[in-house]
Amino acid sequence: MRFKSVVLLSRLFWLFIVRRVLGRGLLASPAARLSTIFLLVLAFAGFNVLSYVVIRQYLGGTGLLEPVLQVANASVGFWVLIAYTLIRVLFMKADELLKLSFNLPVTNKERTMAFALFESSLVLLMTVFVFGAFSISTVLIEGPDYIPRVLASIWFPAISTYLLLSLGYYLLERALQALRIARLRGLIVPMVLAFGLAVAFPQTNEQSSQIAESYVLGRDYFAPALLYAKLQEAVGLWLSILILLATSAAVIPAIVAIAPRNYVPMRRFFVFLPSRLADRTFGVYILVLFRSFETMVAISFIIIYSVFAWLEHLVFPPYVLALITFQGVYAFSNSEPLRRMVTYPGRTVANYLRLVGSQGVLLMVVGIPVITISLSQGITFEACLPVLGLCLSNILISTLVGIAFPPEKGNPFTVIMGVLLTVIVVMIVALGLNVFNFDPMISAGIFTALNMLVVFYSILGMRRMERIARHEVVA
């Protein structure tokens, strides 16, 4: 393996992603790009200020920062797992990105390693977003003496956890290849990761309460996750850096050795439902949605969760249904070929209704059994109604995100930017309306009006894209 080509290739991936993200959809216009960057920086700054204010108000000068830092240390693993899961699941669709390098003189192993390097920089970026605010405000409050502590209790464990996760992932991929089911990894990997999250969450909680308890009782608490912090406390920063380097030096060659040598393409569709449905245009839209791989992943998650909730007698409204409504993000771009194939694709409003309607059918098909299970567990139907409202509004919003920030194969970021921006705006609007203390009926009315606005913008966006495709306006 040549190290130089690994670095070169990962730089190529970065360049591709950055240019692709900044050149598509709404982000293609400089004004939208500037305001997006501004909004993101503002959100991060706001996050920092909020965390500084909260920590100073509640923990400043109380000496309680010590156990809080330990709790944060114990939860680092969980957060890194979340970031890893997100990036992994996002890039499941990214075969296109890997295909970029198929005509370059690199081996499969170098390609895998380059992708791992690219991915690790992304996970690092996400970890900075999650723990950056906490680290900065802790150091600001307690002074620069805290820098080694923050390093040893947050950043070193994050690096080691990430490396171990990668090793685990490649082991899993090797096992799937040995069992000859590697083509299904798009279904199996998210499930394994979700299972990991389900196991890690209660454990992290348990550890946090143990840390709090031993602090109150004045005991010394030790867990493997706190290794670096303990070493830093007992011996000093340099030794913990040395240990970090030693473990990394042990794990990285193992990753290189275990990374699969051959490339197996991933399955994209499941062929079910009769093709006769394609007689009607609406039927084609239904087929596109139901047969896609992502829908299957979402449905299997919902089934697993429902069975789990049923067995464990969890009395909780079926918010898990919202998972399926996020398919709306792909609805527009997945069905785009349908509108390109014919000379006259039909009226925009009709196409929009087909897009949203097919998702409504999917929601109904999945929702009826799930809600029946919830009702049989004693949840009232009134408690399920807000869930349905949320799902419907989520379908509309995610379809708009898919139109304004069209996802492509190999570039999941445009969508992520769109989803992030939308979540920020929706949260701000929801919080703002909450301050007004409106009557529930008036609030429902306002939300309906906002959803109508979302529909209006979606149709507007679709019409504009159609006109660009017909060369009626300049993009």
Next chain:
Amino acid sequence: MKWLLRSIVGMTVSFVVTMIVVVASFITTMFSASEIGVRKSGLFGALFFEPHAKPDGATALEIGVSNGAPIALVFAASLVFYVAVASVLERLKLHKKRLLQANQD
């Protein structure tokens, strides 16, 4: 049609900006009010925030809008700002187009 579209976009943008201002001032008010029974107001008296003790010793929060005028003012100001920026941008674009056409001739 063009003006209808532009006004709808303007309304949306100013609505979101107003909400951002309301939420930001709400959060700052929340962190400046710490004593029980003291009524704090933010955003030039538009929002109020009052923690008071319940009979069982817990602290309850009362939040709300006491005066809608400043919020409406924020909305109007951002709408005016948006309209001004949009029309200036439009002029500049027209100007650029004209210059390019003059170059071609």
